[in-house]
Amino acid sequence: MFSMIGGLVVLILDIWAIVSIIGSGASTGAKVLWILLILILPIVGFIIWLIAGPKGGRAIA
Known part of the structure; x- marks a missing residue:
């Protein structure tokens, strides 16, 4: 049960x-x-993206 919920959280x-x-x-x-x-x-x-990934939204010019 908990592994299914954990997998769903990771997917989301x-x-x-x-x-x-x-x-x-x-x-x-x-x-x-x-x-x-x-x-x-x-x-x-996902963790690497949180730390170093591109940020959402448009780039500020």
């Missing part, structure tokens, strides 16, 4: 991260690399 967080990456002002190549990292390593990739 990963989807949120991917949506945030797509909406970020990063280059297309950087977006693809971040998304691949999150898909290949869901928990570790």
